[in-house]
Amino acid sequence: MSENNYYLPADMPSPVPSPDGLDAPYWEGTRRTELLVQKCGACGNWQWGPEWLCHHCQSFDLAWQEVEGKGVIYSWERPWHPVHPALNGRGAYTVVLVELPGAGNVRMIGNLLGPDDQVVEIGAAVEAVFEAHDDADVPYTLVQWQLTG
Amino acid sequence: MIDRSIRGKVAVAGIGESIYYKHGQSPDPEFVLALQAILKAAADAGIDPKEIDGFASYSNDRNDPSRIAAALGLPDLRFSNMHWGGGGGGVAAAVANGAAAIAAGYADCVVVFRALAQGQFRRFGEAMPDPTVSGDAAYMSPYGVMSPAQKYAMRATRFMHDYGVKNDVLRAIAMTSYQHAQNNPRAIRYGRPLDASTYDESRWIVEPVNRLYDCCQENDGAAALILVSAERARDLKQTPVYLIGAAQGSDHRCGAPVMNASRFASSSFTTVAPRLYRSAGVTPADIDVVQSYENFTTGVMMAVVEHGFCAPEEANEFFTLPNLSTSGGKMPLNTSGGNLAECYMHGLGLQLEAVRQIRGQSCNQVPDAKLAMNIAGPMVTPVSSVIMGSAEVL
Numbered sequence: 184m185s186e187n188n189y190y191l192p193a194d195m196p197s198p199v200p201s202p203d204g205l206d207a208p209y210w211e212g213t214r215r216t217e218l219l220v221q222k223c224g225a226c227g228n229w230q231w232g233p234e235w236l237c238h239h240c241q242s243f244d245l246a247w248q249e250v251e252g253k254g255v256i257y258s259w260e261r262p263w264h265p266v267h268p269a270l271n272g273r274g275a276y277t278v279v280l281v282e283l284p285g286a287g288n289v290r291m292i293g294n295l296l297g298p299d300d301q302v303v304e305i306g307a308a309v310e311a312v313f314e315a316h317d318d319a320d321v322p323y324t325l326v327q328w329q330l331t332g
Numbered sequence: 333m334i335d336r337s338i339r340g341k342v343a344v345a346g347i348g349e350s351i352y353y354k355h356g357q358s359p360d361p362e363f364v365l366a367l368q369a370i371l372k373a374a375a376d377a378g379i380d381p382k383e384i385d386g387f388a389s390y391s392n393d394r395n396d397p398s399r400i401a402a403a404l405g406l407p408d409l410r411f412s413n414m415h416w417g418g419g420g421g422g423v424a425a426a427v428a429n430g431a432a433a434i435a436a437g438y439a440d441c442v443v444v445f446r447a448l449a450q451g452q453f454r455r456f457g458e459a460m461p462d463p464t465v466s467g468d469a470a471y472m473s474p475y476g477v478m479s480p481a482q483k484y485a486m487r488a489t490r491f492m493h494d495y496g497v498k499n500d501v502l503r504a505i506a507m508t509s510y511q512h513a514q515n516n517p518r519a520i521r522y523g524r525p526l527d528a529s530t531y532d533e534s535r536w537i538v539e540p541v542n543r544l545y546d547c548c549q550e551n552d553g554a555a556a557l558i559l560v561s562a563e564r565a566r567d568l569k570q571t572p573v574y575l576i577g578a579a580q581g582s583d584h585r586c587g588a589p590v591m592n593a594s595r596f597a598s599s600s601f602t603t604v605a606p607r608l609y610r611s612a613g614v615t616p617a618d619i620d621v622v623q624s625y626e627n628f629t630t631g632v633m634m635a636v637v638e639h640g641f642c643a644p645e646e647a648n649e650f651f652t653l654p655n656l657s658t659s660g661g662k663m664p665l666n667t668s669g670g671n672l673a674e675c676y677m678h679g680l681g682l683q684l685e686a687v688r689q690i691r692g693q694s695c696n697q698v699p700d701a702k703l704a705m706n707i708a709g710p711m712v713t714p715v716s717s718v719i720m721g722s723a724e725v726l
Contacts, residue, residue, distance in 0.1 A: 191474070191475070191476055195473070195474050195476070196462055196463065196464060196465040196469070196473040196474055197463060197464045197465070197474065198464070198465055198466065198470035198471070198473075198474050199464045199465070199466050199470065200466065200470075201466045201467050201470070202466065206470070210470075231589070231590060231592055232468060232471060232588070232589030232590035232592060233589065234589065238585060238588075257490060257596075258486045258487070258489045258490035258493070258596075258597070259486070259489060260482065260485040260486055260489055260538050260539065260540070260541070261536070261538065261539040261540070262476055262477075262481075262482050262485075262537070262538045262539075263535065263536040263537060263538065263539060264481070264535070264536070264537040264538070266457060266458055266478050266479040266481075266482070267473075267476070267478055270476060275536070275539065276476055278475055278476060278477055278482070278486070280486050280490075280591055289592060290590065290591055290592050290596070291471070291590065292471055292472055292475055292477060292590060292591060293475055294475050294476070305489075305490070305493050321464075325474055325475070
């Protein structure tokens with residue numbers, strides 16, 4: 184395994200944009216350390232995950248809007264049992280579901296950076312950290328989270 | 333009660349299952365297990381297997397009805413139905429779909445079946461080691477969210493936070509299934525009781541809600557159930573067990589990508605359960621016994637709450653071993669041992685157990701059970717439930 188600062192091992196599955204092109208702007212944005220979320224051009228509704236149609240007004244006019252990487256922990260979990268070969272020997276890791284108050288409270292999943300045994304509080308403020316995987320076959324950047332301040 | 337309810341129109345006439353095995357231990361191929369279960373259900377009903385003219389299943393069962401019909405030599409295959417999506421959330425819906433076909437006259441004798449040899453195919457609890465992922469998985473797998481335990485713990489953690497539900501509730505649900513399995517010779521965990529300290533000391537699968545004993549088994553086996561019209565059922569060998577009500581689906585944007593369901597901290601039943609009771613014309617207080625699918629004990633807890641058996645704030649007092657046990661409990665639960673301790677037959681074993689309860693044939697019989705609730709696959713979408721009952725409730 185190469186030297187890196189990745190939270191999870193480098194040989195975890197790599198994200199690639201969906202073949203139909205729906206979420207390519209998101210992944211291109213993370214490469215520029217920009218967090219992009221869909222916002223309806225017709226009614227202003229925030230929407231996540233990526234979809235073709237606004238679920239509020241049924242407009243296809245969905246734009247990609249940069250949002251501040253600030254959120255609140257909505258839920259969390261700490262998987263111990265490795266279900267993927269890359270995770271063998273990694274030990275427990277922390278996953279958070281983060282609400283973005285600046286984007287209509289849409290939710291995003293990421294790892295909570297920090298000690299593997301840290302206490303996690305629902306409602307705690309977190310900020311986005313861009314984890315660039317430049318050495319991947321198709322380079323990509325994950326959005327991770329850490330406690331604010 | 334709604335006018336077009338299935339209530340009283342269709343009955344379960346026969347049930348059957350293969351021997352249940354730990355995953356990888358079935359000596360027979362999955363397709364053979366399916367045939368064994370179907371033939372046992374036909375024998376239980378006292379019908380010639382060639383009377384079967386329809387099939388309903390769920391979760392993309394690999395055993396195609398056309399192949400089964402050819403193997404059985406059926407003269408006329410009239411109904412072939414697969415319920416979309418939802419893993420085990422479709423098991424009650426498959427029963428309902430088969431019943432609807434009979435009510436509509438599409439078929440006269442429908443088999444609801446599930447065959448699953450996780451030892452011969454991929455196990456549900458393992459992730460595919462794909463090098464790249466796209467779509468919904470692109471936002472989860474790279475962060476280590478891949479298995480059902482990992483996908484659904486997030487919902488339960490938030491629910492338990494919102495209502496102050498303690499992990500003791502989950503332990504009581506697990507111990508209930510194991511206690512009931514000790515009287516069930518079919519159960520894989522027969523002769524293997526679970527005590528509180530063993531539960532407490534078991535390893536985390538996903539902290540803070542899924543210990544080892546909170547998670548369903550992975551098994552090899554098959555189960556089948558035969559549906560006929562109420563009139564036909566009254567002429568057959570077994571006491572008819574009637575469909576009293578059925579509902580399926582999920583609430584607003586339940587399937588929204590990347591865990592963005594509007595009501596995320598839920599078992600997905602908030603709109604389904606009220607429709608179920610309206611279709612049946614009964615209330616939770618009328619139900620004598622509950623079979624509630626255990627993918628995880630968290631799902632059982634949330635589904636029982638969302639079916640109105642207790643308020644979420646009452647969960648810590650309601651979910652106790654004495655209260656869930658057939659020996660004197662207020663709400664006897666998972667009386668065969670269920671997915672945790674009888675067999676993970678993708679929930680169809682729980683449907684068979686409800687039939688036994690109404691017939692009076694369970695190895696943990698609830699005295700004089702007239703109405704049985706069957707809840708399928710909580711937290712997925714779509715989910716489903718059915719209520720079964722005796723002739724007395726019609």
